Amino acid sequence: MARTRDTQQSLFFGRDESWLSFNRRVLEEAQDESNPLLERVKFLAITASNLDEFVEIRVASMLQRIEDGYSETAPDGTTLQQTLAAINEDMHEFVAEQGHCWNEQLQPALRKAGIRVLSWDEMDETARKAATEFYQREADPLLTPITIDPRHPFPRVLNKALCLALLLRSKRSKSSTAPVLGVITVPRALPRLVPLPSNGGTHDFVFLHDLIERNAGSMYRGYEILARTAFRVTRNSNLYFQEEESRNLLETVRAELHNRRKGDAVRLEIDQNAEPEIIERLRINFELDESQVFLTDHPVNLSRLMNLYSATPRPDLKDQPFVARELRLNRKSEDLFDELRHRDILLHHPYDSYDGVVGFIQAAAKDPNVVSIKQTLYRTSADSPIFQALTEAAQTKEVTVVVELTARFDEASNIRWAREMEDAGVQVFHGIVGLKTHCKLALLVRRDPDGVVRSYGHLGTGNYNPVTSRFYTDISLLTSDPDITARMHSVFNYLTAHSESDDYSPLMMAPLTLAQGMISLIHRETEHALAGRPARIIAKMNSLLEPSVINALYDASKAGVQIDVIVRGICSLRPGVKGLSENIRITSIVGRFLEHSRIFFFLNGGEEEVYCGSADWMPRNLFERCEVVFPVRDAQIRHRLRYEILSAYLADTVKARRLQPSGDYPHLRDLIPGLAPFSAQDFFIRVAESKATAADIPPAEGPVEAVPLAPPRKAAAKRAKNAAAD
Incomplete structure (x- = not known):
C-alpha cells in the first residue's frame, strides 16, 4: 500500500496544494517592486479574496466530508484529514506572509508616496472633525450594538461580515459580575476606507472599523469597555440541494442562497493582539478548533484594500491605460x-x-x-x-x-x-x-x-x-x-x-464527447512521435487536474512529444520526472490581466489543428458541466493563435514561472539568467495599438530538456519530507 501511495505522489501534485501555490504567485505580484504600487495593493487584496473563496468552498467541503464519514484519498495519495492538516499549516503561513507584505512593504511605500491609512492619534484636528462627522452622519444610524447575555443570545454573524467584539463590564455591578461580550457588525453599505481631508497634498484614509471602535463607548453607556477588537467569520458557502427533488430549480436556489448566509463557521480571523478571553469566547461560540482561528497582524479583511486602489486618484501608481482595438470590417457594406x-x-x-x-x-x-x-x-x-x-x-x-x-x-x-x-x-x-x-x-x-x-x-x-x-x-x-x-x-x-445527437463534431461537448476527444488528440500526437512524424502539443488553460488527461500527457512525453502547458492556476501534473515527464513544461503566467483563455494546439504530423473553448482539463469541466470546445478552421486565425498568441506566452520572460518537480514555481528569468525581458501581456497591448507584430516575438528558450531545474524551496522540501514520513 505504501509503495502504491509513493508512486501516486510521484505522479501528481495535490489539488489544494497547487491552488495555494497559485495564490502565493499572486502574492508575489504584490511583493514585486517592479509593479506599480497601487497595482501591488490590488494584488494583495486579490489574494485575500481568493483565500476567502478557497476557505468557504474547498476547506468547508473537506470539513463536511470528514464529518460525514468519507475516507477517500486524493490522486496524490493523501487522506482528507492529512490534506486538511497540511492546508491549515500552509494557510497560517500564507496569512503571515500577507501581513508582512502589508506592514513591511506596501504601507511604508504608500506613505512615502503620500497615501496614508491613519490611526486616530495620527490625525490632525481637521481630519478628526471630518471623521467624526462622517461617523455621526453615515455610520451611527446603521449600527446595532448587541450585548450577549441570557436575554440576548449571540447574533447570527453573516458570512465574511466584519464585526467588532468588545469585552464589557457593567459599571453598576462592577465588582460582582463577570465581563460580557458585545458585538457590532460593521455596515457593508459603507466604504471600508473613509477618505479624510488633507492639507499636505497626501491622500489620507481611516479604516471604518477603527472609526466605529473609537466611538463604541457611546453605544455602550453604562459599561466599561475592557478590550475591543475586529473579527470576521467565514462560513460554508456550498449550496446543498438535490436538483432531482426540486420542482422549481429557480425557487430552490433562491431558498438555498438564504441558507448559505447561515452556513457553519469554518474560519475565524481576529487581531493577534486581541484579548485572549475574546478569542476563546468567539472560538467556542462558532464551534471552531484552534487551527481554524487565524490571528492576524494586519487588517482583518485585506480584500477591502481594493477600495484603496479605486479611491486613490494616482494614475502614476497604476498600470498605464490602453485603448482596446475595435472590430474593423473589411467589406465596404459595413454589414x-x-x-x-x-x-x-x-x-x-x-x-x-x-x-x-x-x-x-x-x-x-x-x-x-x-x-x-x-x-x-x-x-x-x-x-x-x-x-x-x-x-x-x-x-x-x-x-x-x-x-x-x-x-x-x-x-x-x-x-x-x-x-x-x-x-x-x-x-x-x-x-x-x-x-x-x-x-x-x-x-x-x-x-x-x-x-x-x-x-x-x-x-x-x-x-x-x-x-x-x-x-x-x-x-x-x-x-x-x-x-x-x-x-x-x-x-x-x-x-x-x-x-x-449521435455526432457533435467538429465540436467537442462535455459531458458527452469532450474528454475522449481531447485524450484522442493527445494519443494521436503520441502515435505521430512513435512513427517519427512531427508531434507537438501546446495547451493553455486555467487548471489541469484530470488524471486520465495527465496520464495521456505522460504517455506522450515518454514517446518524445514536446509538450508545453500554460496553466494559470491548479496543476496536478508533475513535470521533469525522468522517464515520465521530462518532455513536459508547465508555465504559469500571473500578471496585469487574469489569464482565462483556453487554447489547444496539436501539430498533428504537420497538419496543424487549434481548438478553443470554455473547458479546462478538470473533472468538473469534462464530466460535470456542459462545455463546448470548437476547432479554428480559418487558416489565418489558426496561424494567429499559434504563432502570435501562443508563441508570445511561450516567449514570456517577465511574468512566466516554471513549475518544478518539487512543486516550486520560480520565475523563468531566475532559471535562465540573462534572458531579455519580454512580457506577453505587454506585447498584446502593443499589437492592439499597432506597435508590434508576431515578428517581434523573440524565440522561446528551446526544447523542454534545455531548461535547468531549480533547487526546491524550503516549503516544498518540507512538504516532500512530510509526505515521505506519512
Missing part, C-alpha cells in the same frame, strides 16, 4: 453578417474590444431579418447591454436563453436576470439537471438578403460580461461556418430538451 459570410473573425480580449461581441448580439436584436436568437448565460454584468438586447429582441423574435442559476456567487443576479427575461417574453431554461451550463454560445438564425436562411454564431472562452472582459484574457470566434453552427443547434437542443 457584420455580410462580413461573416466571407470570413471568420477572431477577437482576443481584452486587447480586442468586447464591443465586437456585444455588437453581434445587438445587431441580431435590431435586425428584422434575424428570426431567432439562442444564448447561454453563465455570468454577466450588473448593467449588461447583452441582457438589454435580448429582452428587446424578444418583442419581435424567438429568443431562448439558457441561464446557469448555480454559477457560484452569481446565483442571486442570475435569478433576477431569469425572472426579468421571462417577463419580457424570453424563453428561459436552466440546462440539464445535475450539470452546470458553462459553455459560451450565442446562435442566431437570419434570412439573408439573397433569400437563404443562415445561422451565425459566437463561441467563446469567457463569460458574456463586458466588465470582466476588460481584465480577463479570452478568445471569441464569430462565424457562419455551417458545420459549426449546425452543431451549435444540436448543443442547444441538448440544453433545452436533453436531446442527444
Whole structure:
C-alpha cells in the first residue's frame, strides 16, 4: 500500500496544494517592486479574496466530508484529514506572509508616496472633525450594538461580515459580575476606507472599523469597555440541494442562497493582539478548533484594500491605460453578417474590444431579418447591454436563453436576470439537471438578403460580461461556418430538451464527447512521435487536474512529444520526472490581466489543428458541466493563435514561472539568467495599438530538456519530507 501511495505522489501534485501555490504567485505580484504600487495593493487584496473563496468552498467541503464519514484519498495519495492538516499549516503561513507584505512593504511605500491609512492619534484636528462627522452622519444610524447575555443570545454573524467584539463590564455591578461580550457588525453599505481631508497634498484614509471602535463607548453607556477588537467569520458557502427533488430549480436556489448566509463557521480571523478571553469566547461560540482561528497582524479583511486602489486618484501608481482595438470590417457594406459570410473573425480580449461581441448580439436584436436568437448565460454584468438586447429582441423574435442559476456567487443576479427575461417574453431554461451550463454560445438564425436562411454564431472562452472582459484574457470566434453552427443547434437542443445527437463534431461537448476527444488528440500526437512524424502539443488553460488527461500527457512525453502547458492556476501534473515527464513544461503566467483563455494546439504530423473553448482539463469541466470546445478552421486565425498568441506566452520572460518537480514555481528569468525581458501581456497591448507584430516575438528558450531545474524551496522540501514520513 505504501509503495502504491509513493508512486501516486510521484505522479501528481495535490489539488489544494497547487491552488495555494497559485495564490502565493499572486502574492508575489504584490511583493514585486517592479509593479506599480497601487497595482501591488490590488494584488494583495486579490489574494485575500481568493483565500476567502478557497476557505468557504474547498476547506468547508473537506470539513463536511470528514464529518460525514468519507475516507477517500486524493490522486496524490493523501487522506482528507492529512490534506486538511497540511492546508491549515500552509494557510497560517500564507496569512503571515500577507501581513508582512502589508506592514513591511506596501504601507511604508504608500506613505512615502503620500497615501496614508491613519490611526486616530495620527490625525490632525481637521481630519478628526471630518471623521467624526462622517461617523455621526453615515455610520451611527446603521449600527446595532448587541450585548450577549441570557436575554440576548449571540447574533447570527453573516458570512465574511466584519464585526467588532468588545469585552464589557457593567459599571453598576462592577465588582460582582463577570465581563460580557458585545458585538457590532460593521455596515457593508459603507466604504471600508473613509477618505479624510488633507492639507499636505497626501491622500489620507481611516479604516471604518477603527472609526466605529473609537466611538463604541457611546453605544455602550453604562459599561466599561475592557478590550475591543475586529473579527470576521467565514462560513460554508456550498449550496446543498438535490436538483432531482426540486420542482422549481429557480425557487430552490433562491431558498438555498438564504441558507448559505447561515452556513457553519469554518474560519475565524481576529487581531493577534486581541484579548485572549475574546478569542476563546468567539472560538467556542462558532464551534471552531484552534487551527481554524487565524490571528492576524494586519487588517482583518485585506480584500477591502481594493477600495484603496479605486479611491486613490494616482494614475502614476497604476498600470498605464490602453485603448482596446475595435472590430474593423473589411467589406465596404459595413454589414457584420455580410462580413461573416466571407470570413471568420477572431477577437482576443481584452486587447480586442468586447464591443465586437456585444455588437453581434445587438445587431441580431435590431435586425428584422434575424428570426431567432439562442444564448447561454453563465455570468454577466450588473448593467449588461447583452441582457438589454435580448429582452428587446424578444418583442419581435424567438429568443431562448439558457441561464446557469448555480454559477457560484452569481446565483442571486442570475435569478433576477431569469425572472426579468421571462417577463419580457424570453424563453428561459436552466440546462440539464445535475450539470452546470458553462459553455459560451450565442446562435442566431437570419434570412439573408439573397433569400437563404443562415445561422451565425459566437463561441467563446469567457463569460458574456463586458466588465470582466476588460481584465480577463479570452478568445471569441464569430462565424457562419455551417458545420459549426449546425452543431451549435444540436448543443442547444441538448440544453433545452436533453436531446442527444449521435455526432457533435467538429465540436467537442462535455459531458458527452469532450474528454475522449481531447485524450484522442493527445494519443494521436503520441502515435505521430512513435512513427517519427512531427508531434507537438501546446495547451493553455486555467487548471489541469484530470488524471486520465495527465496520464495521456505522460504517455506522450515518454514517446518524445514536446509538450508545453500554460496553466494559470491548479496543476496536478508533475513535470521533469525522468522517464515520465521530462518532455513536459508547465508555465504559469500571473500578471496585469487574469489569464482565462483556453487554447489547444496539436501539430498533428504537420497538419496543424487549434481548438478553443470554455473547458479546462478538470473533472468538473469534462464530466460535470456542459462545455463546448470548437476547432479554428480559418487558416489565418489558426496561424494567429499559434504563432502570435501562443508563441508570445511561450516567449514570456517577465511574468512566466516554471513549475518544478518539487512543486516550486520560480520565475523563468531566475532559471535562465540573462534572458531579455519580454512580457506577453505587454506585447498584446502593443499589437492592439499597432506597435508590434508576431515578428517581434523573440524565440522561446528551446526544447523542454534545455531548461535547468531549480533547487526546491524550503516549503516544498518540507512538504516532500512530510509526505515521505506519512
